[in-house]
Every structure is written in structure tokens, then in C-alpha cells.
Amino acid sequence: MSDKQIPDIIVARLPQYLRSLQRMAREGEKITSSQELGERLGLSAAQIRKDLSQFGEFGKQGTGYFIPYLIDQLQKILHVDHDWDAVVVGAGDIGSALVNYKGFANRGFKVKLVFDNDPAKIGTKIGDFIIQDYAHMVESIRQHDIKIAMIAVPIGSAQEVADRLMEAGVKAILIYAPIIINHPESVRVQYIDPSMHLQRMTFYLG
Amino acid sequence: MSDKQIPDIIVARLPQYLRSLQRMAREGEKITSSQELGERLGLSAAQIRKDLSQFGEFGKQGTGYFIPYLIDQLQKILHVDHDWDAVVVGAGDIGSALVNYKGFANRGFKVKLVFDNDPAKIGTKIGDFIIQDYAHMVESIRQHDIKIAMIAVPIGSAQEVADRLMEAGVKAILIYAPIIINHPESVRVQYIDPSMHLQRMTFYLG
DSSP: OOGGSSSSSHHHHHHHHHHHHHHHHTTTEEEEEEHHHHHHHHHOHHHHHHHHHOOOOOEEETTEHHHHHHHHHHHHHOOOOEEEEEEEEOOOOOHHHHHOOOOOTTTTTEEEEEOOOTTTTTTOOOOOOEEGGGHHHHHHHHHHHHOOOEESSHHHHHHHHHHHHHHOOOOOEEEOOOOOOOOOOTSSSEOHHHHHHHHHHHTOOO | OOOGSSSHHHHHHHHHHHHHHHHHHHHOOEEEHHHHHHHHHEEEOOHHHHHTTTOOEEHHHHEEEEHHHHHHHHHHHHTOOEEEEEEEEOOHHHHHHHOOOOSSTTTTTTEEEEEEEEEETTTOOTEEOOOOOOOGGHHHHHHHHEEEEOOSHHHHHHHHHHHHHHTTTTEEEEOSSOOOOOOOOOOTTEEEEHHHHHHHHHHHHO
């Protein structure tokens, strides 16, 4: 089965399933059902069964899903059964927060390098990380064979940074600047957009 | 028509439509089609027509959508045809970034107040904002009748901050800490979760 045939809207839900299951596991649960998962996520049980069935058989009718097994399978499907090294570009507020972020552990990601082009920052530290010179970013990413990057630079620099990252071989880019960047289909791009999350909520407010 | 009857998965797509349309408008486009919107968003034209038809008739068969009109309508549907005042709790890296964020303008949101409980920060400034004392947050939010909040505090404090916000009458909360909080159904909660965005992309990587 080729991954390409799975609708992206289903792919988008898998990380939600994984997060909920990991939370259940932390709470000591061993077994869950599509009903329970659905209630946690605001989806129908049928939708969850249909989504998961795209990837195989993960539970038995009437007995539900064995949580550790389903977590394991989803991690394999999402390719986060190992940690990906990632770079952070921009050592400002957001970049610093990303370097210190507690939510990458057990989720498949590890910040490896942080870059900035500000001479006052290069060589100084955020946590345990020494801020690297942006001028050496492309060769450094190639050297470490890094495929994942987070862009935390001002709007005006985001496209240029993305271009350099793609040149270096990065295949997945998460962008914090409020801008949409140009990229070939071979590179995946996602945006952190607080306004979009807020609009999803104001719909329900009067 | 009651908003309650619209599936949340459709609501979740409306801010994406609005963002794309606003981008088209900035690029000088006046007319678009469900095909063009679909290509930009990775959705089928049929899905877009079906989603929009939940809210009325926004275009004519064969002539497409008049972009300024559709933007206007979506802003009304999402209740962002006016700006909502919002508070930021936590004046650390993320809080500072949110106060300075350029992506709230024309999207329906305006940071009004910033709170922290650190005596070293209270009274100091981020940009034009004086950091307010968290001890006065509840009364201050009530006074200004603020319904929207962004939580940018460490994991350990997020639930307590959310509880105080809800007590103050906040109805929509965006959370940056990697934690899931407890809240009644009457309050909407969204999470900024970079790991989830990254997992959506690693699915497509080998």
C-alpha cells in the first residue's frame, strides 16, 4: 500500500489519535474503543474505525483496541517510532521556546541545532545549545543529514530561510511566521497560526 | 440555522478558507472558484462547495466566488468581522512572541493585556505593553469583559491559569504548553502543538 493514496485529511487525524492514546496510556489505561476515542476527539466512532482501517486491523469487534499496540502501530505509520533530529532557525522568543519545549520528548523529535544570523547571538547559549552561525547552516544540515526544520524568524526572512533549508535537503518545515511560503511538492510545509485556532473558537462565541 | 449543527470538522476548515481568500485578495484577485481554492488547500472542489453550502449561497454556478464578498461572509460566520480583545498569560518567550505577533491584525484579534506572576517582570514592558500582575487578572478580565485568552505558562501552571481564566468569564483558550486541560463544554480550548504538525509531515517521509 502506498502512503500517497491516503487522503491528507485522514493523515491529519493520526497525530490526534496518537496524542490521545499516549495520554490514556499515561493515565494507566490499557484498552480503549473507537467510541471512547471519538468522545475524546469529537469524532464519530465510525470515522475512527474507517480511518484506522486504512492502515490495517488494529482491534477486534467487541474487545476494542489494546492501547500500547495501537500507539506502537501509529508511531510506525507516522514514522515517529524513532526520533528525528530537527533544526531551529531563529534564536528569538519562539526559537528559544522551541529549544526548551517539553513536548517533543516521546513524540518523535529532538532539536539538534539552532541557528541565527545575529552576531550578538552566535556563540551564546539557549539552555544547553550554542547558537550556530546561519552562514554555515546549509553545510551543517547536510553534514548531519537533517530533514526537519522549524522556522522562527521574522516574516521578511522566512522565504529566504526556507529556500536555504530546502537547498540543504530539509523535507519538512514548520513555520511560525504569519506568511505562506513557496515550496515544491516534494517538501512538506506546516504553519503554526494562532489566529486560525482562535477563529475556530470564535465561531462558537456570539 | 443553529451554529451547533455544523460539524466541527467543517468549522475547522473555515479559517483555512478565509486565510486563503485573504491571501488571494492581497495578490489582487477578485474572483475564485472551488477548484482554485481546493488546489490551494489540498481539498476537492466538491468538499469546498459542500462546506460553504452549509452557510448559504456564496457563488453562482459558472461564475465562481466574488472574493471580497466571500471574505466578508466568512468573517461574519466566524465572528471575526470585529476585533476580539485577548489576554496573554505568561510573559516568557512565547508570551513575548504573542504580544509582538504580526498575524493577529485583520484576523479578528487584538492583544489587550499581558499577565505574569513574576515580581521581576510585573511593571516592565514588552513592546508597548506593561506586564500586569497575575494576582489582579480575574478582576481585570471581568472589567474589560474579555472572552479570549492565550496561555503561555509552564506545564505545571497551565491548569490553574485556565481555571482562573474560566472563573473570569473567558470562553476561548489557546494553550501553548504540552498538556491537555480539563474544562467544561461551555469553554472552547485549542492547543498549539508543534509535534502534531511535525508528525503530519513525517508520515510522508521515509
